Amino acid sequence: MRALFLGGAGMIGSAAAARAVASGADVTIVTRSAPARPVADGVRQLRADVRDPEALKAALGDEEFDAVVNWVGFTPDDVSAHPGLFTGRTGQYVFISTCSVFGRPVPNLPITESSPRRQPVFGYARDKIACELLLEDAYRSAGFPLTIVRPFHTYDATVIPVLAGWTAIDRMRAGRPVVVHGDGTSLWSLTHSRDFARAFTPLLSLDHAVGESVNVVSGDILTWDQIHLTLAGAAGVREPLLRHRSSESIAEYVPGWGEVLEHDFRHSMLFDTSKLRALVPGFAPQVSFAEGARQSLAHYDAHPELKSVDQELSRAFDALLEGSAPQQATGGREGSAA
Structure with missing residues (x-):
């Protein structure tokens, strides 16, 4: 071919x-x-x-x-x-x-x-x-x-598949809280x-x-809390501090996330993979998210130059959690919805 x-x-x-x-x-x-x-x-x-x-x-x-x-x-x-x-x-x-x-x-x-x-x-x-x-x-x-x-x-080993990327991992390892949109129970697939x-x-x-x-798509079903907790486990953090805030309030502090949270990440997304399995008989995902998260953390730990912390985003998280005035962080985005 x-x-x-x-x-x-x-x-x-x-x-x-x-x-x-x-x-x-x-x-x-x-x-x-x-x-x-x-x-x-x-x-x-x-x-x-x-x-x-x-x-x-x-x-x-x-x-x-x-x-x-x-x-x-x-x-x-x-x-x-x-x-x-x-x-x-x-x-x-x-x-x-x-x-x-x-x-x-x-x-x-x-x-x-x-x-x-x-x-x-x-x-x-x-x-x-x-x-x-x-x-x-x-x-x-x-x-x-x-x-x-x-x-x-x-995602693959080069990606931390949450909006905050490596900044979320850095905060977890430092014992600082990580913001999760909504109540953390909306369903997602990676x-x-x-x-x-x-x-x-x-x-x-x-x-x-x-x-x-x-x-x-893989057809796996994960909550956003599960995604963060799995990443935390791969990062060696046993009891990460997850703090939940509404998508609207997060967007006040991180405007760059407003559109993707409101029109994408806040909604539960579950997929019927019948058509894929009919066209590709026998297909089933082989890489669990637990394994994928371990690969990602191992890759980042082996390449310290990739551990880029968005300090502006981290300060916006702190302000959001403290109820301070919004500091308007732009915010990055890791992973691919495509």
């Missing part, structure tokens, strides 16, 4: 490329600059701006592929030229979207591929919906061989990038997947 990855040098793309090569695929990735992550042996690299149709066409020449995967389509402008560019030169075009496209709160749980898509405010998800609709129209009107793949919150790659790779060049959308 010949697979072309547009982008594919990020966390989940690089894991998928490595898995595809290990499965015997001939993989080419196109990136605008040298990838920040190591590229698996056997992957061919091309340089071009994948959002520039003419540059991409020049880089690819007249090559054809069994599957083309777009990892870096975030707005309709990023994908509008692709039906014309790839019709006739690939048997499958895979658009990497996100499970954040589903309307919040979800009217019925668990979420399936047919759950309503709606997001009028959260820009990232709103733009992904627009991309999906544009490409679906090309499939319906002209037979463009589209498959939509939706990851959810994906998928290790290796599990994503194991589920994703068999979908490439799969005829039954053309015309379909597939949520590629």
Whole structure:
């Protein structure tokens, strides 16, 4: 199988490329600059701006592929030229979207591929919906061989998958309280990038997947308290201090978190993985979050240069917990909801 990855040098793309090569695929990735992550042996690299149709066409020449995967389509402008560019030169075009496209709160749980898509405010998800609709129209009107793949919150050893990132771990180890949104009981799902790659790779060049959308998630169910407690255990902290505050009050002190908390993280997200398991028989996640958390902490402890504490965010947490005036921290975000 010949697979072309547009982008594919990020966390989940690089894991998928490595898995595809290990499965015997001939993989080419196109990136605008040298990838920040190591590229698996056997992957061919091309340089071009994948959002520039003419540059991409020049880089690819007249090559054809069994599957083309777009990892870096975030707005309709990023994908509008692709039906014309790839019709006739690939048997499958895979658009990497996100499970954040589903309307919040979800009217019925668990979420399936047919759950309503709606997001009028959260820009990232709103733009992904627009991309999906544009490409679906090309499939319906002209037979463009589209498959939509939706990851959810994906992580690997390089990521601490909570909004505060390493700052949360540093506070836990120092015996200082960590803020958790809501009451800590809303439900969430985390998928290790290796599990994503194991589920994703068999979908490439799969005829039954053309015309379909597939949520590629682990199906594990965790509360936000469980996520923080598991990370604490991996960090060697037996009794972490978790303090719960409403999403609205957190956003007063960390405005950069307001949108993602209100329209994403505060809502329970449970997934029905029946469709994925039907298309990829026998798939089941192999990396538990307990194991993934241990890998992440071991990676950070082995690389002290990664232990970056956001002091502004930490001060905002303290002010929030003390009831002081908001100090307006921007706040970072670790992990991938895509």
